[in-house]
Amino acid sequence: MPVATRIIPCLDVADGRVVKGVNFVDLRDAGDPVAVARAYDAAAADELCLLDISASHEGRGTLLRQVEEIASVCFLPLTVGGGVRSADDARQLLLAGADKVAVNSAAVARAELVADIADRFGSQCIVASIDARQVAGGGWEIFTHGGRRATGIDAIAHARRLVELGAGEVLVTSMDRDGTRDGYDNRLNRAIADAVPVPVIASGGVGNLQHMIDGVHLGGASALLAASIFHFGQHSLGEARAALSAAGIQVRQVEG
Amino acid sequence: MTGTVLIDYGAGNLRSVANALQAAGARDLTISDAPELVARATRIILPGVGAFAHCMASLSAIAGMRDALKQAVRARGAPFLGICVGMQLLADVGEEHGEQPGLGWVPGRVRAMAGGADIRIPHMGWNQIKVPDARATLVEDGEAYFLHSYHFCADHPADVAAMSVHGQPIVAAVQRDNILGVQFHPEKSQAYGIALLERFLTWNP
Numbered sequence: 235m236p237v238a239t240r241i242i243p244c245l246d247v248a249d250g251r252v253v254k255g256v257n258f259v260d261l262r263d264a265g266d267p268v269a270v271a272r273a274y275d276a277a278a279a280d281e282l283c284l285l286d287i288s289a290s291h292e293g294r295g296t297l298l299r300q301v302e303e304i305a306s307v308c309f310l311p312l313t314v315g316g317g318v319r320s321a322d323d324a325r326q327l328l329l330a331g332a333d334k335v336a337v338n339s340a341a342v343a344r345a346e347l348v349a350d351i352a353d354r355f356g357s358q359c360i361v362a363s364i365d366a367r368q369v370a371g372g373g374w375e376i377f378t379h380g381g382r383r384a385t386g387i388d389a390i391a392h393a394r395r396l397v398e399l400g401a402g403e404v405l406v407t408s409m410d411r412d413g414t415r416d417g418y419d420n421r422l423n424r425a426i427a428d429a430v431p432v433p434v435i436a437s438g439g440v441g442n443l444q445h446m447i448d449g450v451h452l453g454g455a456s457a458l459l460a461a462s463i464f465h466f467g468q469h470s471l472g473e474a475r476a477a478l479s480a481a482g483i484q485v486r487q488v489e490g
Numbered sequence: 491m492t493g494t495v496l497i498d499y500g501a502g503n504l505r506s507v508a509n510a511l512q513a514a515g516a517r518d519l520t521i522s523d524a525p526e527l528v529a530r531a532t533r534i535i536l537p538g539v540g541a542f543a544h545c546m547a548s549l550s551a552i553a554g555m556r557d558a559l560k561q562a563v564r565a566r567g568a569p570f571l572g573i574c575v576g577m578q579l580l581a582d583v584g585e586e587h588g589e590q591p592g593l594g595w596v597p598g599r600v601r602a603m604a605g606g607a608d609i610r611i612p613h614m615g616w617n618q619i620k621v622p623d624a625r626a627t628l629v630e631d632g633e634a635y636f637l638h639s640y641h642f643c644a645d646h647p648a649d650v651a652a653m654s655v656h657g658q659p660i661v662a663a664v665q666r667d668n669i670l671g672v673q674f675h676p677e678k679s680q681a682y683g684i685a686l687l688e689r690f691l692t693w694n695p
Contacts, residue, residue, distance in 0.1 A: 331503075
């Protein structure tokens with residue numbers, strides 16, 4: 235049996251607040267990343283992902299303090315991304331208590347950033363995060379700025395290159411599916427999973443539990459990122475685990 | 491004696507390990523790169539992330555650290571816990587980035603894991619821990635978080651404290667005398683990991 239498929243709640247954070255909040259449990263402050271992280275830790279999430287979508291200079295200190303606080307009370311793997319432009323940015327997050335750092339736009343501008351971080355801190359702590367859209371002709375292209383700016387870079391080639399430079403896993407967000415609740419782009423995920431030997435995290439579009447099952451069976455994902463399906467109590471982590479398990483997918487055997 | 495010492499050799503997710511040790515009840519924890527503290531420690535924890543060769547070089551680069559470890563762990567018998575690459579360093583030899591000698595305290599080699607169609611490398615995520623029948627060890631059956639591409643191939647089955655499976659059998663833990671090494675990350679394994687650290691902190695081998 236291989237390692238269990240991971241289920242990863244993702245918190246989008248802007249200026250120190252969880253975007254749109256999270257209300258799957260009674261939280262005194264549904265916008266506080268630390269309170270939300272504690273709730274997902276208690277629900278036995280397999281990992282947590284925190285993406286700073288504002289990535290503003292002013293917000294950096296707040297983010298680092300929140301990562302410190304989360305790491306001091308939650309003993310599960312924590313990936314933090316957003317605005318990582320240098321190995322020193324990565325180091326600050328790792329010192330604050332992040333286990334992995336996700337790089338996105340800066341690695342589009344300069345792919346070698348991945349090697350800078352992997353060489354200093356190891357491949358295990360660098361996640362290549364890519365945002366892709368389908369383009370005419372059937373392939374996928376890397377987009378930046380929340381999916382608004384085309385780069386002309388082929389998504390599969392970019393993923394392969396970042397892994398060659400040392401990325402330990404690839405987080406693939408379909409900008410076509412993000413926010414649609416129509417399911418992951420499984421053709422995109424499968425194409426990338428077939429091109430790289432490292433784990434692929436599916437992201438963007440999950441709207442129900444069948445989408446999560448499809449993400450593994452059709453998309454070849456090793457991990458499933460999800461936000462609103464959990465944040466607003468549509469399903470619990472336990473329900474997701476049960477659905478995957480019933481479909482023959484290895485998951486963590488925790489209660490709840 | 492200087493209490494529980496977590497060795498800072500620039501190669502670990504020290505903060506996470508320190509947080510978890512404190513949650514497990516460590517009241518006398520010192521994070522240090524000072525060989526004189528390590529030599530007098532009641533217990534020693536060696537974390538490690540990144541590559542074997544790099545970690546071994548960083549540890550060896552601290553003047554007097556190898557001798558201090560030998561004195562505390564081998565001569566005096568202080569309980570020792572190696573985590574991830576800190577566990578792999580117990581082997582005779584590591585093969586990551588060229589062959590490098592390890593501490594040689596638990597006979598074996600650290601080799602690359604074999605990947606495959608559904609076997610992604612790194613081995614990343616939660617996997618089952620199984621203790622061999624009748625093995626007396628600090629490790630218990632359960633699930634823990636792994637993150638590694640190389641694995642410990644032990645020469646003597648008696649040194650293996652727990653196994654896991656990812657395409658192939660993986661040594662999840664080794665234990666010999668006062669030395670415990672875990673391939674997984676107790677500091678990232680929620681209640682299972684904290685409970686293991688609690689047992690380590692009260693271990694009298």
